[in-house]
Amino acid sequence: MNQSNTPSHASIFTAIVRRDVSLAWSQGGGSLLALGFFLIAVSLFPFGVGPAPQVLARIAPGVIWVVALLAAVISLDRLYQADFEDGSLDDLMVSPLGTLGIVTAKVLAHWLSTTLPLALLAPALAVLVNLPDGAYGTLFISLIIGTPALSLIGSVGAALTVAVRRGGVLMLLLILPLYVPTLIFGVGAVDAVISLTDPMPHLALLGATTLVATVVGLLASAAALKLAME
């Protein structure tokens, strides 16, 4: 028997991640849209609350985090739905990786292609809302730690609503309440630095949130996808 022709689990995994990342960045993919939304929505706030620098500085961490979170959500409705509609999800799920492996690969690809770029862009956008000097590093670190949780929790909502037509708004309703802890600890860390206190407790809790989201999010997403494919 020719064993060498059977692809290993690792190569299937990386193939799926590569495929999803390149799809997300190709024409019609969601990543550029999410980044565009991030840019435009942040720049709306100075018009809404007025351009006073102190006011903007006060709300800057919250604005960046909330808008990053919403940008992540709007890119999520295609996470499984596109593959579900054209049938490729059926093929993926019978692969030797199993549903949990597929979910892990797709969530990792979503993080790499969409939510991680949001974190990379955030310091640049923070200039627009006058984030105080010295808070940029913490904002960046908090987003790096917190954005996996956005992809992981979002994956649960996307998987639960994959078979629902026009499920986007329902997905928002399911996901946004579950994002609250991530948001609280993420903003808390940045606010702590601005008020000259220690951001470490917030960052540690944010990390804990991401770890819980890793376990619960992957298992729940896999269960929800299996249910939808029955």
Add this chain to the structure above:
Amino acid sequence: MHRFANPAQFNRLADVILPWAIGAMVLLFGAGLYYAFWASPPDYQQGESVRVMYIHVPAAWLAMFTYMVTAAASFTALVWRHPLALLAGKAAAPAGAVFTALALLTGMLWGKPMWGTFWVWDGRLTSVLVLFFLYLGYMALWQAIDDEEKAGRAASILALVGVVNIPIIKFSVDWWSTLHQPASVIRLDGPTIDGSMLTPLLLMAGAYQAYFVVVFLWRMKLEINRRKLSVARQAMMHAPVGAE
């Protein structure tokens, strides 16, 4: 537990429990409301406003209790495929949403004269608001998917994910130093609330609990009968013409 998987048997059991539950509910609400509004003293600081507590605290307890019922039903439905468990979650959730809304509203009405504001974003209030959203999401997911079996199991997955919120609600008053007062009834060193106020509180808690049992059993029976009807209707539609 699978003994009650038979809907007919469950209906019979419900019919036995229901009269007792209704009786307990009427008695407890009567006694509880009498104590809450007439036979208990006003608080030395809060005055008559303390009476809001007898509506508010049991509602908040039941909001969490009902979520745990929904989550336990969801777990049972997903793991053991217990046929009635899906319906149990569906029957409990709207009651839980109402308890949560009642706890939030009465808390706001009490907060305005006592704290000087309807709403603060402290840990307890925020996590209970999230609980309310979880109930809404659970019910919306039931509505969104046509296949009832699938809808129920999708909603069950969401209910189980949301369980992380329950300990956050319980311990939020200890983790964050906030405006909401910490636990004063269920404590290791015994309740710190005076007996004259504990009596109406516990009576009202019993009344809410009885109310939950009544509504829960009613809604379970409703769901079971609705299912029976749709099965019967389908059988009629698929029966050959003139088969009688």
